[in-house]
Amino acid sequence: MKRYGLFIGGEWLEASSGTTFDVLNPADRTVVGQAAAGNAADVNKAVDAAARAFPDWSKRTARERSGLLTKIYDGMMKRKEEIARLMTLEQGKPLGEARGEVQYAADFFQWYGEEAKRIYGETIPANSPDKRIWVLRQPVGVTAAITPWNFPAAMITRKVAPALAAGCTMVAKPAEQTPLTAALLAEIMQEAGLPPGVFNLVTGTQAEEIGDALLADSRVRKLTFTGSTEVGKTLMRKAADTVKRLSLELGGQAPYLVFADADLEQAAIEVTASKFRNAGQTCVCTNRVYVHHSIKEEFAATLARYAQELKVGNGLHEGVQIGPLIDEQALDKVESHVRDAVDQGARVLTGGRKLRPSENETGCFYEPTVLLDTTEKMRVEQEETFGPVLPIHAFETEEEALALANNTPYGLAAYLYTRDLSRAVRVSERLEYGIVGVNDGMPSTAQAPFGGMKQSGLGREGGRQGIDEYLEVKYVSVGLK
Numbered sequence: 001m002k003r004y005g006l007f008i009g010g011e012w013l014e015a016s017s018g019t020t021f022d023v024l025n026p027a028d029r030t031v032v033g034q035a036a037a038g039n040a041a042d043v044n045k046a047v048d049a050a051a052r053a054f055p056d057w058s059k060r061t062a063r064e065r066s067g068l069l070t071k072i073y074d075g076m077m078k079r080k081e082e083i084a085r086l087m088t089l090e091q092g093k094p095l096g097e098a099r100g101e102v103q104y105a106a107d108f109f110q111w112y113g114e115e116a117k118r119i120y121g122e123t124i125p126a127n128s129p130d131k132r133i134w135v136l137r138q139p140v141g142v143t144a145a146i147t148p149w150n151f152p153a154a155m156i157t158r159k160v161a162p163a164l165a166a167g168c169t170m171v172a173k174p175a176e177q178t179p180l181t182a183a184l185l186a187e188i189m190q191e192a193g194l195p196p197g198v199f200n201l202v203t204g205t206q207a208e209e210i211g212d213a214l215l216a217d218s219r220v221r222k223l224t225f226t227g228s229t230e231v232g233k234t235l236m237r238k239a240a241d242t243v244k245r246l247s248l249e250l251g252g253q254a255p256y257l258v259f260a261d262a263d264l265e266q267a268a269i270e271v272t273a274s275k276f277r278n279a280g281q282t283c284v285c286t287n288r289v290y291v292h293h294s295i296k297e298e299f300a301a302t303l304a305r306y307a308q309e310l311k312v313g314n315g316l317h318e319g320v321q322i323g324p325l326i327d328e329q330a331l332d333k334v335e336s337h338v339r340d341a342v343d344q345g346a347r348v349l350t351g352g353r354k355l356r357p358s359e360n361e362t363g364c365f366y367e368p369t370v371l372l373d374t375t376e377k378m379r380v381e382q383e384e385t386f387g388p389v390l391p392i393h394a395f396e397t398e399e400e401a402l403a404l405a406n407n408t409p410y411g412l413a414a415y416l417y418t419r420d421l422s423r424a425v426r427v428s429e430r431l432e433y434g435i436v437g438v439n440d441g442m443p444s445t446a447q448a449p450f451g452g453m454k455q456s457g458l459g460r461e462g463g464r465q466g467i468d469e470y471l472e473v474k475y476v477s478v479g480l481k
């Protein structure tokens with residue numbers, strides 16, 4: 001049983017309230033550990049620590065910061081299995097997926113360890129022979145991160161690694177469902193020799209109080225958030241008072257366009273992987289499939305067969321491919337989306353019910369579900385389902401497919417499957433999404449700039465662009481007097 005305090009100023013502290021909260025395994029509702037229940041007073045302490053650490057950390061050489069990030073990467077690799085197991089315990093994803101997430105999460109430390117050395121400035125030709133203009137890129141200062149439960153490790157490292165590489169310090173608040181993975185990462189950073197106060201962790205159940213304290217503090221120069229569009233909008237409004245810089249990675253409504261010339265077998269494999277990964281609980285999961293009408297029945301039958309074969313259960317059990325949903329609220333949403341679609345005429349090809357894989361598995365499990373003939377009026381095509389439900393909708397023309405795909409306030413990830421190169425170029429250029437997978441259902445990687453358009457967010461995480469989110473641009477104009 002894991003028990004963690006708050007990590008502030010390089011030390012593990014009790015919460016100022018003196019209380020802790022239980023962390024539950026979503027597969028069987030047993031207690032897997034406890035975390036400290038931090039509040040606004042703890043946030044204040046953590047920001048103090050981050051502000052104290054900033055002058056020294058930001059002055060270290062890029063090479064030194066790079067070396068520390070590489071050590072954190074090595075630390076994560078050494079404890080890969082331990083992190084993966086803990087993640088499956090508190091979040092529910094199958095162990096194989098958890099291992100994949102640890103690698104993906106660690107990759108951000110490796111990538112930004114390298115990028116730390118490439119924070120280049122610029123010189124600009126001036127209008128006078130007696131002037132010089134230099135452009136510097138400097139760390140923004142103390143930053144705050146608020147992260148969700150669906151990727152308990154990667155959503156933290158994707159923020160911490162570029163922030164630290166840039167020379168910023170950070171206070172992070174993980175989701176109340178998954179604080180233990182976050183604390184284990186803090187322990188790894190401590191063991192790697194990260195100076196006190198550079199990374200601080202405030203766990204807790206009072207998300208709004210903690211968020212408000214971070215937002216109200218003018219020493220915090222930037223907030224980076226991953227979570228729901230609704231909470232993101234609230235944070236954006238509150239950030240206005242101190243004009244904080246913002247990165248927001250919010251909801252998605254990913255369409256998957258399958259054209260008649262696609263390799264159908266391969267497309268079905270990729271759609272299944274993209275849809276059912278993490279039980280459908282990722283913001284880039286396929287949420288809607290648009291398929292050319294000529295191949296609709298064949299493609300839908302293949303998808304239904306694949307979905308039926310997926311094994312549902314406790315993520316620690318051998319062979320399990322789909323774990324539980326995170327909680328009752330998530331299950332209610334999935335059930336109501338399916339009911340709404342069926343009431344409006346969608347056909348259930350497979351699934352459509354909640355299930356109990358065994359006596360002890362009392363969590364919120366739901367059958368992998370494939371719905372055929374869904375329409376734009378249905379909630380499954382309008383909202384993010386965040387569950388293992390795959391709606392299929394037939395189209396006639398490329399133009400129609402594009403209109404359907406773009407008809408949403410979201411713009412995070414979109415996918416298309418085709419063998420026609422011209423079509424791939426045309427369609428990918430017109431999709432109003434920050435990430436487009438062409439014949440690729442798994443585009444996320446540390447070296448690419450992940451992020452959304454429209455109401456899916458602001459800013460990019462990962463890649464060369466990801467570090468810009470933590471840097472201020474300053475120009476110095478020098479007169480040669």
Ligand code: ADP
Nearest residue numbers: 146147148174175176207208211226227228231
């Ligand atoms: P999800 O629906 O994925 O749980 P949320 O947006 O509710 O997404 O949660 C993402 C993160 O935002 C979590 O760490 C959660 O605790 C935090 N959070 C939720 N509500 C607020 C709020 N009002 N202020 C600050 N943080 C919040």
